[in-house]
Amino acid sequence: METEKKGATMKARKSTIAILPCLYALAAALLAAWLSPAEAQSQTCSGGFELPRACITERGLDEKVAAFQHKIVEALSKLGASYKIEVRIIDNPNWGPYGTPTDGTDVWTDVVRNEEMRNESFIINVTARFLQAQPDILFESSTLHEVCHIKNDDLNGYHRQGRNIEVAEERCVADAVGMTRYQEYLRAYFKYKPNMNVPYETFLQRVRDVVLVPPPVESDDADRMAAAYFKGHADGKEHLLIYNGEIHDVTLVSTRDSVRIDPEKLQQLIAAGKPLIFFHNHPGEDGRAAMFPSYDDFGVAALFSFMVWRENPSIAVEFRVMQVSRQNVSSVSYGFKRPVIEQIKKNAEAYRNAMAQQEDVAPIQLRQNILDYRLAQESYNEYLQHAYRLEVIRTDKEACAYPQYFLWPSEKFFLHDRPQASDRS
Ligand SMILES: [Zn+2]
Ligand SMILES: [Zn+2]
Incomplete structure (x- = not known):
């Protein structure tokens, strides 16, 4: 349910992208000067955008990453889909190439396009804090949600479901797992995001009511x-x-x-x-x-x-x-x-x-x-x-x-x- 916010930050991309690497370089230089080599090593494992492989291990996240990856494979199979998807572990989304803070976003998807600008493969980003703190059920629901975005081609630049995009992906998840399981997902989600701006029942009703836009017909x-x-x-x-x-x-x-x-x-x-x-x-x-x-x-x-x-x-x-x-x-x-x-x-x-x-x-x-x-x-x-x-x-x-x-x-x-x-x- 995060893409909406991310979409809103896209405009800021051009103006801020140039400053960020400089700030980051400065911070890294200061740290290197102040800390002993051992401490500096640990410190490089925080404050950046992407968490390097070594830091994932250092923070004891290997199993969590594997569990998340496994949920992606399960999601693909549940949704009858096959895409090439890489997982990127994010330490601090605020340092990302999007320029402005992603405002509480923990899971989102980027598209890799070929020279003809056609979708080719995908990156699911997940924050280390989400992996660390959230239960498996949210790994399951969020990976299904992201694969639904991909399935419906509801990614950067093209939103088939228009304003209903997030509710539509939730409906796609609910259709895949059934309403009973879906309500368990939703309850877990409300626990994780207690400040949702709609009550649980209202949100559930929206998911039930939303009408999915079918793909455009191509028959000739x-x-x-x-x-x-x-x-x-x-x-x-x-x-x-x-x-x-x-x-x-x-x-x-x-x-x-x-x-x-x-x-x-x-x-x-x-x-x-x-x-x-x-x-x-x-x-x-x-x-x-x-x-x-x-x-x-x-x-x-x-x-x-x-x-x-x-x-x-x-x-x-x-x-x-x-x-x-x-x-x-x-x-x-x-x-x-x-x-x-x-x-x-x-x-x-x-x-x-x-x-x-x-x-x-x-x-x-x-x-x-x-x-x-x-x-x-x-x-x-x-x-x-x-x-x-x-x-x-x-x-x-x-x-x-x-x-x-x-x-x-x-x-x-x-x-x-x-x-x-x-x-x-
Ligand atoms: Zn979403
Ligand atoms: Zn044949």
């Missing part, structure tokens, strides 16, 4: 037409479709968990020169796992990209996996980032040139095959396995994250949930 004509096609062909088998303004079924043969493309149909669509969106469904699986592309899907995406670009490098390609049931449609776009795309395009260009000069293309095809294989392996080892962060995936399919709450930094792979309009039919 391609999604709608593909979903309609899958619904009309629910034969329990996988289908491979290509959308280029119209839907084309390019399935040659398929089973419930494999599909082969019709090369002639693909050639015709490449020749038409329009952007291509490849769709396939996962009828053989169920639950959340089915909403993710498999590592084979990444390998196949590399192969199809190559097949298109060796003919025409200017055709845009996109890959989506769809999970279609009577009530729900989920659509997830997945694929490669620039370094991989450049590699595939290079192979495609080499192939084109070899063809033009009537040279042997087999070595180039082999190089591409190796790349497809390697990308499939890496997509799992470096990326997808974080969606199935719990080892129990083989026994319990529900243990993996929801694709909409899966965000891992990767140089090579991406996965993007495309929220669909709820289906009223």
